[in-house]
Amino acid sequence: MVLQFPPWRHQSYLALVRDWFFPNHTKQDVFSATVSDSSQDMRQRAIDKVNLWMFKAGQLPPAMEATASLTEALLHDEARRCSSATFISESAMQSIYAMAFARFVNAFVDRDVARSHIAGMAKEDSAVESEEEVTTVSGKGESSMYAHAATIGMPQKFVDIRHQVSHGDIPGVPLLKKMTEQALEWLWERWWVKHASGNPERALRELEERQRVSREARELANGTSAVPFEDGPSSGTSQHVLMEGGLDAASSVAAGATSRKRKSTVIEDT
Known part of the structure; x- marks a missing residue:
């Protein structure tokens, strides 16, 4: 899926969100400490940015939406484990993971939407000559989800989990968490590396400048710059x-x- 008018200013912003979602893959030397400390968890900010882009554009590539929803499920689980104040039961967490994972798989291999994404997610661009090309998986049927999954290089186990969720046989939280992490790695390799290959430095500089201007505007509005008796030397x-x-x-x-x-x-x- 190619957006005619992307909601991000330029590719540097897409690269910045990429690094926020995948800190383990981030090159630490491109970060500015005044905007994004590498020790901070910026994943929630990445989710918020994708939601904002979705609001502006109306639709985004399914890989971006799936990354946001899967990451949000992980954050809910991490918060549940780290804080007793988070009231998310085991069954509720199971449902959150299951819904995010099923939506992720459906976005790529459902028969009604698969062909529109084949060109962007195929294992080799040269292998896709037309939108009608579908790889047949033995015993699964040409039009099945497994066939579309094979076309874009999606592991069969992802489709298996989706089928279990659809039939009410939802796996436990540990397995869903593991599959969610693997799905994010697959999205990184299959989409983000390919479509968000820019450098985030420009976006970081622009964010820093906007934060500086906003901070100065607040100081002027509050009159802090005219007050001589501030704390400090x-x-x-x-x-x-x-x-x-x-x-x-x-x-x-x-x-x-x-x-x-x-x-x-x-x-x-x-």
């Missing part, structure tokens, strides 16, 4: 200068008063 200096100025002014007033008193005394004596 500079505030003590400002207070000292103002106090000295106040003392000088008081001395001048006192001197003026003394001078006027002397003049008044001279006039009276005269």
Whole structure:
């Protein structure tokens, strides 16, 4: 699927989201510490960005949508394991994984949508001469999901899991988690490496600049730039200068008063 008008500004933004989704594959030297510390988990931000692009464009390549939904399932599971305040039961987590995984498989191998994605996901671009080409898997049938999965290089076990979910025989959370992680690796190799091959440095610089402008605008709106008594080393200096100025002014007033008193005394004596 090729978007005529992509919702991202340029390829650098797509590469940035790629690195947020897949920190294990990220080259650490392209990150700017002021925007994206490599120690931070940016996956939720990547999900939010994909959702924003979906809102703007109306549709996105299924690989992007699947990456977001599968990653979100993993984040729910990680939060559930790390915090007792997250009220997600085992069965609820099972359903979250199952729904995300079934949607992922359906987006690529369902007969109604498979042909539109073959050209973009085929194992070798040169092997696809027309949208009618379908690889036959022995014993599975030419129009089956297994045939379409073979065409795009999707492991058969992904389709097996999808069928189990569809028939109500949902696997346990450990297996679903493992399959979700493998599905994300497959998406990385089959789509992200191929379609998001840019460098995120330009996007990082632009994000940094927008954050700086936004921060300065907030400071001006709050009046913080005009307040001399802020905490920190500079505030003590400002207070000292103002106090000295106040003392000088008081001395001048006192001197003026003394001078006027002397003049008044001279006039009276005269």
